[in-house]
Amino acid sequence: MKKTTLTLVLLVLSFSCFAQDTEPPTTPINFQLISSPATPLDYVSVQWEHATDNVGVATYEIYINGILEEIITYDASSSFQYMSYSHMPNGIYCLAVLARDAAGNASPLSNQVCKGVNVFYQNSPFKPxxxxxxxxxxxxxxxxxxxxxxxxxxxxxxxxxxxxxxxxxxxxxxxxxxxxxxxxxxxxxxxxxxxxxxxxxxxxxxxxxxxxxxxxxxxxxxxxxxxxxxxxxxxxxxxxxxxxxxxxxxxxxxxxxxxxxxxxxxxxxNNGNCPSDLGYSYLVVLNVEDEELNTFQIYPNPATGNTIRFKTQNNQTIDNVSIVDINGRNVFNSTTILNNQLDIKNIKQGVYFVKIQSGNETSIHKLIRQ
Known part of the structure; x- marks a missing residue:
């Protein structure tokens, strides 16, 4: 009976100490953008060194353009923490982070870092x-x-x-x-x-x-x-x-x-039935064709061989062709297009975007390499 009573007293004391915690964590430091040559252009990734607290940091809150975007749990497995957002739509993104302890005390916001995303393909939404x-x-x-x-x-x-x-x-x-x-x-x-x-x-x-x-x-x-x-x-x-x-x-x-x-x-x-599209997730995001002018065409597409050809209107000259993968990396660029055809033997299987430049006119096309 005495042992049980002592346990209850200790629990009360522990709860009392927790309830009186009013000291906020320190501000996370060295908050910075991180990237490498292989990082896609439309990724926004950040890292920071852990904040400290008299009891313990519980979570971090990440703000994008001043709006709370993410709450993540403190990860003690490393001296720093990391967060990445992929396939961001075109725009400017300014990020900051704060730390919060279990009592709800919040640190000041960290310094702000910004990155611009400017890709010529369209991205799907980065959240539900x-x-x-x-x-x-x-x-x-x-x-x-x-x-x-x-x-x-x-x-x-x-x-x-x-x-x-x-x-x-x-x-x-x-x-x-x-x-x-x-x-x-x-x-x-x-x-x-x-x-x-x-x-x-x-x-x-x-x-x-x-x-x-x-x-x-x-x-x-x-x-x-x-x-x-x-x-x-x-x-x-x-x-x-x-x-x-x-x-x-x-x-x-x-x-x-x-x-x-x-x-x-x-x-x-309403045709009396359940709509066939309800319950299925899909979104056409590759809406990049110049449908009004339709000046250039690529064939065959999907490409099964090592060569693709370009069809032009009014014998237009192609000045430059670049090929970009779905992560924004440029995998091919050429200013020499002979007989309106291109050797793609070094292009791996996948989905790409072909950017064709002719004078002041630019046309972007989706290409599937099989």
């Missing part, structure tokens, strides 16, 4: 986004979330919110089921409990977040920060008519985005 929206009559309603990255995401960091009838405020919050992981190239579908179609594609049922009409707004949040939307917050007009399924299938506008334009979504009218 709203990819599909089923707005059929009655309770046949569903929302689809996609992950087009190469990593898995813990959806406990995310939530959905709905704003009814252009209210301008968020009325209901949906949290994903505990321990829900959204794997790479997969989707998560939330549907109304009374849905009569697509039940094989549903991962969770919720009547609140799917109680929508065409003038309600759905927002996707990470760490309670609004970053993707269906509809316009505060707009009471009908943006999505009943009996439609809309799906993001290609990049013709930034994804994710809090600005909604239905013209950048594919629209399918």
């Amino acid at each position: 986004y709203i990819s599909g929206f089923l707005n059929y009559i009655g309770d046949d309603k569903a929302i689809e979330i996609s992950n087009q990255t190469s990593r898995d995401f813990d959806l406990s960091d995310y939530s959905l919110k709905i704003s009814y009838d252009g209210s301008g405020t968020w009325d209901v919050v949906y949290t994903f089921p505990v321990n829900t992981i959204l794997p790479s190239s997969e989707v998560f579908v939330i549907a109304h409990p009374n849905i009569s179609i697509c039940t094989n594609e549903v991962d969770d049922y919720n009547s609140d977040i799917t109680n929508f009409d065409g003038n309600d707004v759905i927002g996707l949040f990470k760490y309670d920060i609004f970053y993707d939307a269906i509809g316009e917050l505060g707009n009471s007009g009908t943006l999505i008519n009943t009996d439609l399924f809309i799906k993001r299938t290609h990049i013709s506008a930034p994804i994710p985005s809090t600005s909604f334009d239905i013209n950048t979504w594919d629209i399918q009218v």
Whole structure:
């Protein structure tokens, strides 16, 4: 009995000391961008030396352009910590990090480092986004979330919110089921409990977040920060008519985005069945062809041999051809194109982008090397 009483006293004392911890960690130091000649142009990678704390650092928070992007656990296996973001869309990214202890005390932000991404191909979203929206009559309603990255995401960091009838405020919050992981190239579908179609594609049922009409707004949040939307917050007009399924299938506008334009979504009218695209993760991101002019063509494509040929209009002269892999690395460049053909025997199998320059005109084409 005495032993038990002593244990309880020690636990109380330990808890009391923890509750009184008001000392923040030190600022992480030597926060810097890291790269090598092999690092793809659209990767943003950083590392820093560990902060210290009187009790212990628990997590690090990474901010991109002033917005909290990632919370990662302190890793004691090394004297520094590392984080990388791959296939970032074109833009300028300024990063900083702070440390937080188990009591919630936060250090000041570190110094800020910036990197510009400027590639001539389009990247898929680097975090989950709203990819599909089923707005059929009655309770046949569903929302689809996609992950087009190469990593898995813990959806406990995310939530959905709905704003009814252009209210301008968020009325209901949906949290994903505990321990829900959204794997790479997969989707998560939330549907109304009374849905009569697509039940094989549903991962969770919720009547609140799917109680929508065409003038309600759905927002996707990470760490309670609004970053993707269906509809316009505060707009009471009908943006999505009943009996439609809309799906993001290609990049013709930034994804994710809090600005909604239905013209950048594919629209399918209710035919009485579950839409064939619901429950599948895909996104056409290689929208780089000059379709209006169509001045140059590459054939054969896919290329099965060691030679590709170029077809031009009006006998245009090709001044330069460069070939870039999907990681942004230049693997070939030539200013000598004889008889409008090119030897690619040294190009390995894979997907590439061919940039053709003729005078002031540039054309970019996807090439598959088999």
